[in-house]
Amino acid sequence: MSHADSHAAHPKHLAHHFSDSVQQAESAKLGMWIFLLTEILLFGGLFCAYAVFRAWNHEMFYSAHKFLDVTLGSINTVVLITSSVTMALSIHAMQLGKKKQTLILLAVTLLLAAIFLVVKYFEYSHKFHLGQLPGKYYTFTGVPGDNPHIFFSVYFAMTGLHGLHVLGGMGAIIWMMVRTAKNSFSPEYYTPLELTGLYWHLVDLIWIFLFPLLYLIG
Amino acid sequence: MSHEQSHPHHIVPLKIYLAVGAALLILTAITVAVSFIDLGGFNIVVALAVAAVKASLVILFFMHLKYDNKLYMIIFLVAIVFLAIFITFTMFDTLDRGVINPEMDLHINPRAKIYQNMLMDTAAVSSDTLPPPASGH
Numbered sequence: 001m002s003h004a005d006s007h008a009a010h011p012k013h014l015a016h017h018f019s020d021s022v023q024q025a026e027s028a029k030l031g032m033w034i035f036l037l038t039e040i041l042l043f044g045g046l047f048c049a050y051a052v053f054r055a056w057n058h059e060m061f062y063s064a065h066k067f068l069d070v071t072l073g074s075i076n077t078v079v080l081i082t083s084s085v086t087m088a089l090s091i092h093a094m095q096l097g098k099k100k101q102t103l104i105l106l107a108v109t110l111l112l113a114a115i116f117l118v119v120k121y122f123e124y125s126h127k128f129h130l131g132q133l134p135g136k137y138y139t140f141t142g143v144p145g146d147n148p149h150i151f152f153s154v155y156f157a158m159t160g161l162h163g164l165h166v167l168g169g170m171g172a173i174i175w176m177m178v179r180t181a182k183n184s185f186s187p188e189y190y191t192p193l194e195l196t197g198l199y200w201h202l203v204d205l206i207w208i209f210l211f212p213l214l215y216l217i218g
Numbered sequence: 219m220s221h222e223q224s225h226p227h228h229i230v231p232l233k234i235y236l237a238v239g240a241a242l243l244i245l246t247a248i249t250v251a252v253s254f255i256d257l258g259g260f261n262i263v264v265a266l267a268v269a270a271v272k273a274s275l276v277i278l279f280f281m282h283l284k285y286d287n288k289l290y291m292i293i294f295l296v297a298i299v300f301l302a303i304f305i306t307f308t309m310f311d312t313l314d315r316g317v318i319n320p321e322m323d324l325h326i327n328p329r330a331k332i333y334q335n336m337l338m339d340t341a342a343v344s345s346d347t348l349p350p351p352a353s354g355h
Binding site for chain 2: 026029030033034036037040041044045047048051052055056070074077078081082084085087088089092095096197198201202204205208209211212213216217
């Protein structure tokens with residue numbers, strides 16, 4: 001194949017500073033993984049705070065965690081895991097060139113993310129109502145043990161940051177739906193979709209640890 | 219036209235995604251069920267072990283680390299190793315503060331303003347167990 005031919009066959013998605021599509025996709029994923037590393041360390045600070053405060057206030061953490069609703073937490077875990085499956089399946093559909101299926105699966109993922117946040121909203125508003133608020137705003141008197149506001153500070157910081165990530169993920173999913181609808185992706189090129197998937201699975205991953213630590217063992 | 223490229227993407231079979239999803243849901247059910255059994259200190263061990271298995275499934279299959287360039291796996295493991303160092307070394311400090319200096323065993327200063335307001339509401343704490351507030355009025 002002559003140079004002119006290969007240039008004519010140059011895929012539209014391939015930027016000129018990459019030698020081929022594989023190198024381009026791998027570079028993009030490398031960047032995404034480094035970003036995910038920083039995300040793990042960001043949440044790591046909160047997991048560390050959880051570990052320190054739990055060790056210092058073991059019994060209070062145990063009493064306070066009983067005020068979290070295990071049923072709602074379990075529902076949200078199932079919702080988030082299912083959304084991870086639909087996210088993975090949407091990429092699978094694009095690999096096979098099924099655009100419509102990709103769009104439907106992305107829409108389902110988005111819907112599940114919204115359900116997660118609605119459940120979270122009900123949990124939060126119930127706690128606001130009872131005065132189970134972080135730090136100095138804490139007014140609830142039903143938890144035995146000292147300084148129960150610390151548990152709720154940790155709870156709101158961890159689930160709040162996670163909730164913001166769910167919102168961010170929803171934004172990315174909407175963006176991917178628009179680009180899929182505009183035919184930006186094909187079985188040869190769907191890197192943004194894959195990166196969105198990686199981000200969404202990380203959000204699921206964080207919740208996989210938040211749920212048992214906060215709701216189940218406290 | 220685009221057929222001159224070999225297919226660069228590994229397509230994971232649909233069955234694997236569904237099986238992993240099912241495994242994650244079953245593990246969720248297990249971890250919730252076990253949490254209602256009092257195992258003492260082992261509850262956290264079981265909960266974290268199940269979470270670690272679930273996380274591995276998500277990472278290996280949904281995030282494709284089983285199939286992708288191993289460099290991504292290294293980046294991920296670096297994050298986990300540094301997270302472990304971070305938490306372990308913080309715990310070395312915070313768990314043993316009272317051992318060397320017993321005064322440091324009091325983790326929260328009860329003289330802090332917000333605790334005074336809360337403790338006043340709590341009948342269980344009588345005022346004489348509280349140290350006097352810092353002077354200043």
